[in-house]
Amino acid sequence: AQSVSQHNHHVILSEAASLELGCNYSYGGTVNLFWYVQYPGQHLQLLLKYFSGDPLVKGIKGFEAEFIKSKFSFNLRKPSVQWSDTAEYFCAVKTRGNNRLAFGKGNQVVVIP
Amino acid sequence: DVKVTQSSRYLVKRTGEKVFLECVQDMDHENMFWYRQDPGLGLRLIYFSYDVKMKEKGDIPEGYSVSREKKERFSLILESASTNQTSMYLCASSFGSGRIYEQFFGPGTRLTVL
Numbered sequence: 403a404q405s406v407s408q409h410n411h412h413v414i415l416s417e418a419a420s421l422e423l424g425c426n427y428s429y430g431g432t433v434n435l436f437w438y439v440q441y442p443g444q445h446l447q448l449l450l451k452y453f454s455g456d457p458l459v460k461g462i463k464g465f466e467a468e469f470i471k472s473k474f475s476f477n478l479r480k481p482s483v484q485w486s487d488t489a490e491y492f493c494a495v496k497t498r499g500n501n502r503l504a505f506g507k508g509n510q511v512v513v514i515p
Numbered sequence: 516d517v518k519v520t521q522s523s524r525y526l527v528k529r530t531g532e533k534v535f536l537e538c539v540q541d542m543d544h545e546n547m548f549w550y551r552q553d554p555g556l557g558l559r560l561i562y563f564s565y566d567v568k569m570k571e572k573g574d575i576p577e578g579y580s581v582s583r584e585k586k587e588r589f590s591l592i593l594e595s596a597s598t599n600q601t602s603m604y605l606c607a608s609s610f611g612s613g614r615i616y617e618q619f620f621g622p623g624t625r626l627t628v629l
Contacts, residue, residue, distance in 0.1 A: 411555060434616060446605065446620040453615070492557060496616055501546050501565055501609075502573070503618060507557035 406495050408506035416514050417485055423478040423509045425493035434496040435476040436503065437467055441489045449491070452476065463487070485515045518542070519621035521606050527627045534593040536624050538606030545611035547589035548618065549573075549581060552603040564589055565611060596628045 407426045415421065427433065437449040450461025457469040467478045476493060490510050494503040522537035540547065548563040550573075560573030562581040570581050578600060582590045589608075593600055603625050607618040 408557075436617075438620075445622045446607075448617055451617065494618075501611060502548070502560060502563055505550075505558040507555060 406493055406504050406506040408491075408493055408509055411507065411510060413509055413511045414514065415483060415511070418482050419513075421478075421480045421483045421487070421511065423491055423493075423511070425476045425478065425506060427474050427476070427493075427495045427504070429474075429495065429497050432498040435467070435469060436494040436496070437461065437465070437476075437478050438492045438494060438505075439489050440492070441486075446492070449478070483511075483513050485513050487511065488513045519606055519608055519619050521604075521621040521624050523624050524622060525625050525627075527629065528593075528596050529629050530597060532596050532628075534596050534626065534628075536591040536593075536604055536606075536626070538589045538591070538608075538621055539587055540589075540606075540608040540619070541587065542608065542619070543586065544608035544619075545586075546609045546618075547583065548607040548609075549579075549589065549591045550605045550607065551575070552605055552623070558605065561591065596626075598628050600626065601628045602626060 405428045435452040438446045439449045440446045450459050452459045452469045460466045465480050469476050490508050492508045493506040519540045528534050549561045550558040559575050561579050564570045564583040580592045603623050605623045606621040609618045
């Protein structure tokens, strides 16, 4: 079964700092990749997704992610965070022929004003 | 706008009780999923269903069962609740194969088993 690794479970940073969250997966075939976000007290929502084409994907709220096939990675970035980016972020992978997602353990991000 | 609703936001039950968690989606999605979310463990798939009356075990099915009698409704059942089933339960739905894939999530049910 595929696995998804997210490191640095807790991240604390100041407003205007840059954020990068790593995501690595263990599957050699075709994948679809996702980042979900869960703001405090809210349900999970899609931040961005990659299916094919340009490996640099732009999502909502200024987030972007880059798919690097050779590194089995899909890292999430934001150049300048805001207090409202405080949330838990989950990376997820869907493999071809599979109807389910494999999720990482999440990154709890706290942005200090 | 896709909507996935769950019957309760908070639920408190006693050990040994039978517990039903209900989920309804309004987008005619083929797939429906039940996860539990625990701090530091992320989302773990309990069961999923790709069609009415069809179900497949996820990664942690022990102690749970599911029912899907109608396309829009997917129920999670704890036959005899135990304290280690205290958790946040999330329901999700998606289209099946052949379409752009995305899972849409409900607000979650926080279950406490005393």
